Amino acid sequence: MNARPAPEFPTWPQYDDAERTGLIRALEQGQWWRMGGTEVATFEEEFADFHGAPHALAVTNGTHALELALQVMGVGPGTEVIVPAFTFISSSQAAQRIGAVAVPVDIDPDTYNIDVAAAAAAITPRTRAVMPVHMAGLMADMDALGKLSADTGVPVLQDAAHAQGARWQGKRVGELGSVAAFSFQNGKLMTAGEGGALLFPESDLYESAFLRHSCGRPRTDRHYLHQVAGTNMRLNEFSASVLRAQLRRLPAQTELRDRRWALLSRLLGDIEGVVPQGGDVRADQNTHYMAMFRIPGISEADRNALVDRLVDAGLPAFTAFRAVYRTDAFWEIGAPDESVRQIAERCPNSEAVSADCVWLHHRVLLADERNLEITAEIIADAVAAV
Structure with missing residues (x-):
């Protein structure tokens, strides 16, 4: 590659006096857990309002959010959950860890979102949920998924870990009539290092989730009268205070990422052999959690070497998720009665994207235009050297 200055990107996570003030506020209130303090409850109100949902529940992390949502939706031993084959492993493990079978289905090769026709074909009498993942903040086809749910009676659980603030035809995530799960892990669009949340369209599911996330204990219980089997998924007050500040900063960052992606995707599309995520x-609001692109036809080994070159040149670059069924973890518990080969044959797009896709951390999209031009030049040189 030609010698050039390394690009400069903003750091992540970002914080300022808003987070400091929040942490001190949480500290000085004298109660550091959600049952005695006010930060978690206030964050839940603000997060629900931001997404247009009746109810929000903050939890320990995004994986727990998925597990809890599936559990209150009736998922457990003897049931199945349909997940995209191309996703982070938590999407499938959340179902598997509560005793269900995760059934991977293929994705669209342009958007990397779940193929709704493939999901429809995978539904059986044991299916209790279809879990689309809004990949990199681009919402899945919620019209088709809503129709599928209405036609079959199988509810949708939105894995919105990448999609804080996303919209579908003007509707926010919480206005689409289905449960949605979010992550606030360190790399996410808003973060407290770890954390998660659920949005609920109705009170019954919310109340059931609240009980189960707090060891099955009602809010006002003083006599240890635990009503259901649960666990401790409660978010702490310090994390909630940070997330309140992060949420206020999110809209401006989302607007900037959207503008920068318009430029970067055009620059990437001009590189021979490179196809940016469609x-x-x-x-109508893509949050751009990742800047993703494919190099169709490249081998997985060459893709991996290309990512190494991009990292060496100063880019926060990563290989794409491995198809979930291509991991040992997927087969430990809750795997379908199929072989890797059989699943791969019905998931050709997931096979291809897993091998030829690259992504850049979203802080790239917070940089100025010149640094995005340098980024594209580095990628062009790296691809040409394959």
């Missing part, structure tokens, strides 16, 4: 005009 879009959907109905998804």
Whole structure:
């Protein structure tokens, strides 16, 4: 690659006096857990309002959010959950860890979101949920998924770990009539290092989730009368205070990422052999959690070597998720009665994207235009050297 200055990107996570003030506020209130303090409850109100949902529940992390949502939706031993084959492993493990079978289905090769026709074909009498993942903040086809749910009676659980603030045809995540799960892990669009949240369209599911996330104990219980089997998924007051500040900063960052992606995707599309992640005009707010692109036809080994070169050149670059069924973890518990080969044969797009896709951390999209031009030049040189 030609010698050039390394690009400069903003650091992540970002914080300022808003987070400091929040942490001191949480510290000085004298109660550091959600049952005695006010930060978690206030964050839940603000997060629900931001997404247009009746109810929000903050939890320890995004994986727990998925597990808890599935449990209150009736998922457990003897049931199945349909997940995209191309996703972070938590999407499938959340179902598997509560005793269900995770059934991977293929994705669209342009958007990397779940193929709704493939999901429909995988539904059986044991299916209790379809879990689309809004990949990199681009919402899945919620019209088709809503129709599938209405036609079959199988509810949708939105894995919105990448999609804080996303919209579908003007509707926010919480206005789409289905449960949605979020992550606040360190790399996410808003973060407290770890954390998660759920949005609920109805009170019954919310109340059931609240009980189960707090060891099955009602809010006002003083006599240890635990009503259901649960566990401790309660978020702490310090994390909630940080997330309140992060949420206020999110809209401006989302707007900037959207503008910068318009430039970077055009620059990437001009590079021979590079295909940036596509879009959907109905998804009218894409949060761009990752800047993703494919190099169709490249081998996985060459893709991995290319990522190494990008990292050496100063880019926060990563290989794409491995198809979930291509991991040992997927087969430990809750795997379908199929072989890797059989699943791969019905998931050709997931096979391809897993091998040829690269992503850049979203802080790249917070940089100025010149640094995005340098980024594209580095990628062009790296691809040409394959």
